[in-house]
Amino acid sequence: MAPLLEVKDLRTRFSTDDGPLQAVDGVSFNVEPGQVLGIVGESGCGKSVTCLTIMGLNDKRSTTSTGEVLFRGEDLLRASPKRLREIRGNEIAMIFQDPMTSLNPVHTIGKQLTEAVLLHRDVSRKQAAARALELLEAVRIPRAERRIGDYPHQFSGGMRQRVMIAMALINSPDVLIADEPTTALDVTTQAQILELLKQLQQDFGTAIIMITHDLGVVAETCDDVVVMYSAKVVEHAEVDEIFERPAHPYTWGLMGSLPRLNAIVDRLQQIPGQPPSLLNPPRGCRFHPRCPYTMAVCKEKVPPLEPHPGGVFHEQACHLDPATKEREAAKLLESVAGVGAS
Amino acid sequence: MLQYLIRRLLWAGVLFLAVTIVTYVIFFLVPANPARLAAGQSATPERVREVEKFLGLDQPVYVQYGNFLKRLVLEGSLGQSFLTRQSVNEEILRAAPITASLVFGAMIMVLMLAIPLGILSALRPRSLLDRTAMTYVLIGISLPSFWIGLMLSYLIGYKLQLTPIAGYCEVISVQEAAICGGLTDWAYHMLLPWFTLAIVTAGTYVRFVRAEVMETMHQDYVRTARAKGAPERTVMRSHILRNAMLPVVTMIGMDIGLLLGGAIFIEAVFGLPGLGGTALEAIQRFDLPTLQGVVIFGALAIITLTLIVDLLYAWIDPRIRLS
Amino acid sequence: MKRRIWTSVGMTVMGSTLLVAAMFAGTAAGGTAAADKQQVKAGGTLRIVSRSDFDYVDPALSYFSHSWNMMSATHIQLLYYPHVEGPAGGRLSPMAAQGFPKVSNGGKTYTFTIKKGFKFSNGTNVTAVNFKRAFDRGLSKATQSPASSFLDDVKSYRTIGSYQFQVTMKKVAPDFLSRMSMMFFSAVPTDAPFTAEGIKAPVVSAGPYYLKEWNQKASALVVRNPFWKNNQEPFKSLGYSNNIDEYRWIVGPDPATQRLMCERGEADVCGFPPAQAKELVDKYGINKGRFYVKPATTLWYIAMNTSRGIFQNNVKLRQAVSHAIDRRFMVAQHGFLAGKRTDQFLPPPMPGFKDWNIYSVKGPNYTRAKSLAQGKTRDGKAVMYTFNTAQGPPIAQSVQFNLKQIGIDVEIKQFDRVVQHEKAATRGEPFDLMLEGWGMDYPDPSNFINVLLDGRRIQADNNVNVSYFNNPTFNARMDKANSLSGQARLTAYGLLDRDIMRDQAPVAAYIATNARVFTSTAVGCYGYTSIQGTLLTKLCRN
Numbered sequence A: 001m002a003p004l005l006e007v008k009d010l011r012t013r014f015s016t017d018d019g020p021l022q023a024v025d026g027v028s029f030n031v032e033p034g035q036v037l038g039i040v041g042e043s044g045c046g047k048s049v050t051c052l053t054i055m056g057l058n059d060k061r062s063t064t065s066t067g068e069v070l071f072r073g074e075d076l077l078r079a080s081p082k083r084l085r086e087i088r089g090n091e092i093a094m095i096f097q098d099p100m101t102s103l104n105p106v107h108t109i110g111k112q113l114t115e116a117v118l119l120h121r122d123v124s125r126k127q128a129a130a131r132a133l134e135l136l137e138a139v140r141i142p143r144a145e146r147r148i149g150d151y152p153h154q155f156s157g158g159m160r161q162r163v164m165i166a167m168a169l170i171n172s173p174d175v176l177i178a179d180e181p182t183t184a185l186d187v188t189t190q191a192q193i194l195e196l197l198k199q200l201q202q203d204f205g206t207a208i209i210m211i212t213h214d215l216g217v218v219a220e221t222c223d224d225v226v227v228m229y230s231a232k233v234v235e236h237a238e239v240d241e242i243f244e245r246p247a248h249p250y251t252w253g254l255m256g257s258l259p260r261l262n263a264i265v266d267r268l269q270q271i272p273g274q275p276p277s278l279l280n281p282p283r284g285c286r287f288h289p290r291c292p293y294t295m296a297v298c299k300e301k302v303p304p305l306e307p308h309p310g311g312v313f314h315e316q317a318c319h320l321d322p323a324t325k326e327r328e329a330a331k332l333l334e335s336v337a338g339v340g341a342s
Numbered sequence B: 001m002l003q004y005l006i007r008r009l010l011w012a013g014v015l016f017l018a019v020t021i022v023t024y025v026i027f028f029l030v031p032a033n034p035a036r037l038a039a040g041q042s043a044t045p046e047r048v049r050e051v052e053k054f055l056g057l058d059q060p061v062y063v064q065y066g067n068f069l070k071r072l073v074l075e076g077s078l079g080q081s082f083l084t085r086q087s088v089n090e091e092i093l094r095a096a097p098i099t100a101s102l103v104f105g106a107m108i109m110v111l112m113l114a115i116p117l118g119i120l121s122a123l124r125p126r127s128l129l130d131r132t133a134m135t136y137v138l139i140g141i142s143l144p145s146f147w148i149g150l151m152l153s154y155l156i157g158y159k160l161q162l163t164p165i166a167g168y169c170e171v172i173s174v175q176e177a178a179i180c181g182g183l184t185d186w187a188y189h190m191l192l193p194w195f196t197l198a199i200v201t202a203g204t205y206v207r208f209v210r211a212e213v214m215e216t217m218h219q220d221y222v223r224t225a226r227a228k229g230a231p232e233r234t235v236m237r238s239h240i241l242r243n244a245m246l247p248v249v250t251m252i253g254m255d256i257g258l259l260l261g262g263a264i265f266i267e268a269v270f271g272l273p274g275l276g277g278t279a280l281e282a283i284q285r286f287d288l289p290t291l292q293g294v295v296i297f298g299a300l301a302i303i304t305l306t307l308i309v310d311l312l313y314a315w316i317d318p319r320i321r322l323s
Numbered sequence C: 001m002k003r004r005i006w007t008s009v010g011m012t013v014m015g016s017t018l019l020v021a022a023m024f025a026g027t028a029a030g031g032t033a034a035a036d037k038q039q040v041k042a043g044g045t046l047r048i049v050s051r052s053d054f055d056y057v058d059p060a061l062s063y064f065s066h067s068w069n070m071m072s073a074t075h076i077q078l079l080y081y082p083h084v085e086g087p088a089g090g091r092l093s094p095m096a097a098q099g100f101p102k103v104s105n106g107g108k109t110y111t112f113t114i115k116k117g118f119k120f121s122n123g124t125n126v127t128a129v130n131f132k133r134a135f136d137r138g139l140s141k142a143t144q145s146p147a148s149s150f151l152d153d154v155k156s157y158r159t160i161g162s163y164q165f166q167v168t169m170k171k172v173a174p175d176f177l178s179r180m181s182m183m184f185f186s187a188v189p190t191d192a193p194f195t196a197e198g199i200k201a202p203v204v205s206a207g208p209y210y211l212k213e214w215n216q217k218a219s220a221l222v223v224r225n226p227f228w229k230n231n232q233e234p235f236k237s238l239g240y241s242n243n244i245d246e247y248r249w250i251v252g253p254d255p256a257t258q259r260l261m262c263e264r265g266e267a268d269v270c271g272f273p274p275a276q277a278k279e280l281v282d283k284y285g286i287n288k289g290r291f292y293v294k295p296a297t298t299l300w301y302i303a304m305n306t307s308r309g310i311f312q313n314n315v316k317l318r319q320a321v322s323h324a325i326d327r328r329f330m331v332a333q334h335g336f337l338a339g340k341r342t343d344q345f346l347p348p349p350m351p352g353f354k355d356w357n358i359y360s361v362k363g364p365n366y367t368r369a370k371s372l373a374q375g376k377t378r379d380g381k382a383v384m385y386t387f388n389t390a391q392g393p394p395i396a397q398s399v400q401f402n403l404k405q406i407g408i409d410v411e412i413k414q415f416d417r418v419v420q421h422e423k424a425a426t427r428g429e430p431f432d433l434m435l436e437g438w439g440m441d442y443p444d445p446s447n448f449i450n451v452l453l454d455g456r457r458i459q460a461d462n463n464v465n466v467s468y469f470n471n472p473t474f475n476a477r478m479d480k481a482n483s484l485s486g487q488a489r490l491t492a493y494g495l496l497d498r499d500i501m502r503d504q505a506p507v508a509a510y511i512a513t514n515a516r517v518f519t520s521t522a523v524g525c526y527g528y529t530s531i532q533g534t535l536l537t538k539l540c541r542n
Helices: A047-057 A081-087 A110-119 A126-136 A157-169 A186-204 A215-220 A239-244 A249-256 A297-301 A322-335 B003-028 B034-039 B045-055 B061-075 B088-123 B128-142 B144-158 B183-217 B220-226 B232-260 B263-271 B276-284 B287-315 C002-036 C065-074 C128-140 C255-264 C274-284 C315-324 C325-334 C367-375 C390-402 C417-424 C451-452 C472-482 C486-504
Strands: A005-016 A019-031 A036-040 A063-071 A092-095 A175-179 A207-212 A223-231 A232-240 A315-317 C047-051 C103-106 C111-114 C156-162 C164-169 C209-215 C219-224 C246-251 C291-302 C340-341 C380-386 C409-415 C433-439 C508-521
Touching: A005 A047, A019 A036, A019 A047, A019 A063, A019 A223, A019 A232, A036 A047, A036 A215, A047 A092, A047 A175, A047 A207, A092 A157, A110 A157, A126 A157, A126 C047, A157 A186, A157 B034, A186 A207, A186 A215, A207 A215, A207 C380, A215 A239, A223 A239, A223 A249, A223 C486, A232 A249, A249 A322, A322 B061, B003 B061, B003 B287, B034 B045, B045 C291, B045 C340, B088 B128, B088 B232, B088 B263, B088 B276, B088 B287, B128 B183, B144 B183, B144 B263, B144 C255, B183 B232, B183 B263, B220 B232, B232 B287, B263 B276, B276 B287, C047 C255, C065 C209, C065 C219, C065 C246, C128 C156, C128 C472, C255 C274, C255 C508, C274 C291, C291 C315, C291 C340, C315 C367, C315 C390, C315 C486, C325 C340, C325 C390, C380 C390, C380 C417, C390 C409, C390 C433, C409 C417, C417 C433, C451 C472, C451 C486, C472 C486
Parallel strands: A036 A207, A036 A223, A092 A175, A175 A207, C047 C246, C380 C409, C380 C433
Antiparallel strands: A005 A019, A005 A063, A223 A232, A232 A315, C103 C111, C111 C164, C156 C164, C209 C219, C219 C246, C291 C433, C291 C508, C340 C508
16 A cells, blocks of 8 residues: 655755754655654654644745655645645644644634634535534533533633644544644643544544654554654654664663653653754764764764664664664663553 | 623722812912903903902812812713803813814724734735835834824825815814815815824834734644645634734724824814814913813723723633633 | 224114115005005905914904904994004094094093994894993903903993983093994994803894804804995995905914915915015015015013012113113014014004104114113122013023123023913012013003003002002103093103103013914905904905
């Protein structure tokens, strides 16, 4: 089966007052129908920009994008604005991080939902409203028929995110891009939302791109995961594979810094240092200033994204030899026993 | 809501008292005798004393104020002008609609001018259009309104003869003595005054609209709207403007209230017989009752309009309405 | 060499002054002649534009000069000052009265006989009761009329039959007849109410026109009195042309706008910003049509406080001041052609005026001033009050400079005009010099000299004698002059003017103002007297 979405060597550059900023620097991945792909990384690594580029939501005047984004064979980067508008909210939908600010405060949620329908379907208002109600019930808003006339500020954060999800799925898109959908919510609500997303994904058959900085979320929900660092992909594999055999020092750092319930530690392990400035990234491997395993070559040569031996799909970009990687990975997993794919 | 209204009305009452007391105090602080002015230069001392008695100026100030309040509350009357002995109520009722027509007409022009300009500037920040607009704004808020009025009156009215130089025409019940009248005459004569007042006021609004639109443009829900596939037109109208214009409503209300007190300069330049002219003459001729009348009307206008605007805002912003 | 230059400068100045004076004299005499030369078109409307509205249209209450100007066309009085330029316009003459009244009772009783034939605009005849009604209203407490100040010395009045009106005074007051020309004493209908608010338009009156409509702060309309027959007696001998059918007043526009309106023909008689006077003269000339300059009767002067401080009992110093001030500069501050330099108390158009040439009107005469001031400057300090707008500050500074040359340091204090006026009127206010002005109420010299210089009228406040001048000899002379009539009266006042100003110098006068009017091309037959203002009964359209 052909992939639903093919991102090939995507590069996005912003022109800022301080100079050009390469926010996405050669990102490639595929999304299959019904698949959940996670994109994980620190703030500013380019994961959100990648998805905004897919949707064409960057500011046109200051953004240049190269590469290809093939949606069912159609290159979205070269599509007309009209075509993009047809696709957005219809075939590809996106939900955002902060549900408190992502809904228009002066329109009822009913109106915003029906708007989403009427933009893409030639139906009457009543039919659109009925559809909106359907979705509200699907996302499990209690007493949906009463709440459909309420305003966003009358809902809690978790409820609002459900409404956002309803709005995104209302036209049965093939791809849902979820940009850190639970980051702004408390842990309990987070679990509920993730549960909901999994359910809906099965019911609707939608593919999901889950952007997150939280490996826990990835473990919960994703089939495949892309690890990004400083506008580049540093590791890409199936979830089980990456949790059992992580093959990049950054991924090790991410896993090591997860809080654990079943171990007593004095301090959370951090990855030392700060993410590099994208205006002036380091030479060679961008992670080398913070990497405990830096070698001379890391400072000169950008490590290419290459397969990791093992028989399954696993790409990584690191100069370390495979044997060292296996060894270090095993050491790490021992110390974080208890966390991982279950 | 009722509690809110009652509180506002009580507060309005307090404001009234404060405003009227201050007017009285300032008036009587100035060392001039209104009775002497009203009596004329050749009045005998007895005559001046007679006039003082007639105008109630022989009483202590607080007694005069008490009488004024009593008359206002019990009879709803603002008294009679020291100078012309006409009912101040009548004078205010005559002049207020003229000022109101000036202010409302100008506000409409302001909105027609400032909103599109502000939006366009926000959409294209630092473009040539934006820079030109901001320069115009700076000029508009810096230049005195009477200078602009005189220049326009001279250039457009006198030199180019596109509009009348000055004057006011009644819309309805046109008198025989009037040299013009009727709707077209009225509008024709109001064009320059509206335009002058609009130029002066629009500057602040362009800046304000620009700032509001720029801020709203970057809100998350605007991004959501685009992510839904909404065309720019809808995004602008239903999402950006619908939110950005809310504070503009408040500002308009306040401005109208302030201007209703008398757009003095514009009225003076174009010879419009509105509250501005009434106030100016009352000040120059020490006509306390008329002055007090205009002050009260101005205060009333501001208080009422801010109240209306607050209620309106509460109604159109669901976050306030339903809290 | 220097002296020769100054001589030539002096001669040029003198020459131009004479030229200007000649122009005025020429217009006074030849004004009517010029009018005859123009094509007189009958009929039409003229529009007069005014910054401020009439105060009242009720003759009992109205006091503004432009209200009186309107009433000069709509009302009739027993006596009037004819609507002609020149000396005839300054001679009190009978109007509704048949000749001057019969004087009896030792000069205290006047009996007027009313001409038959005048009619109100509603057709009723004008009889003696209509003049009595004016008196009733003037004195009524219910009306609160300013006229009561001018009827203070009236003992009683009555009608005798239908056509005789008799007034008895408390004491002899020869200026009484002149007072009768004031608008307060116009004929009014017998049902004219006693109301403090004043009657409104339409106003029933007996003049050649009547006020048909008055929209306050907006407009007014004056139209012909259908019962006035200009080619018959008693109307004919008044000499009115009454060419214009209607006069309309436009109220509101400021001077700059007014000027533009008359340029464009949107109005016919206008004001203008004083600063534009020179430009208008350059463009239209003086009294050649469009721009008119006519003598008026307002005097501006520097009053010296004779009741205290440096000027008390100090005649020589006061005279020195009158020699030291620079009248040319001071007049220039009022504007181009704003007035005529003077050093006397009676303004030139006032009946009784004679030019005595007492002080220098050309410029300061420091030689004379210094010699007079020698040893008289006491502590050398003086305080001058002035107002803070228009010519107030520069004139004060000019005086300050001039007086410095004769050894006096002047401290200037500026006030709002109304406040300054109030302070001037308060006895005991600590000033030495005061910039003040006085406009005539009616054209009798007593209205200046007795009112402004009689020391017995001084009280705690509301004073108009702002030099607080109280000289018993001159008080007695004022009484004497005021008891005379006819030429004797005028001569006596002319001498009083000279003697007070020369021998006592309580004030240093500097300007008698002009009226300056700008008209559109439509206005012809323009005439103006300081008493009536623009002669509405004489204008015509071109």
